[in-house]
Amino acid sequence: MRTALIDTDIRQHVLDELAADPAIGVSAVNVEVDEGVVALSGTAESFAQKWAAERAAFRVRGVRAVADDVAVSPFGADMRSDSDIARAVAY
Numbered sequence: 680m681r682t683a684l685i686d687t688d689i690r691q692h693v694l695d696e697l698a699a700d701p702a703i704g705v706s707a708v709n710v711e712v713d714e715g716v717v718a719l720s721g722t723a724e725s726f727a728q729k730w731a732a733e734r735a736a737f738r739v740r741g742v743r744a745v746a747d748d749v750a751v752s753p754f755g756a757d758m759r760s761d762s763d764i765a766r767a768v769a770y
Contacts, residue, residue, distance in 0.1 A: 685741060686712040692739045693717055702731035708749055710736070715743035722752045 690712045697703055697710070709721040717736045723729040733747045 686714065689715060689717070689739060689741045693736050693742070696735040696739055697732055700731055700735045703728050703735065708732050715741055716746065717742050717744070718746045718748065720748045721750070723749050724751070724753055726751055 690710050693710045693712070697708060704724070707721040708719055708723065711718040711720070717739075719732055719736060723732060729747065729749045729751055732749060733745050736742055736745045
């Protein structure tokens, strides 16, 4: 029971740290904590934001490790599906 309370506190502190860091800006990073191990997921607009989110998580007291599964999806990037790419190559 004590671990759940600590994990809840760590999660909130990581979320606060992410919100306070100007290098992260607007991003959709999700945070989960299990026994002090922080799992980051979601999307960031750049690799700089992704790395800033990881550094922000490590700044929180009680964080033992960070698993950074944040995908980089540049804002406004023209995302093409595999089918679109295959069709373009065929012509």
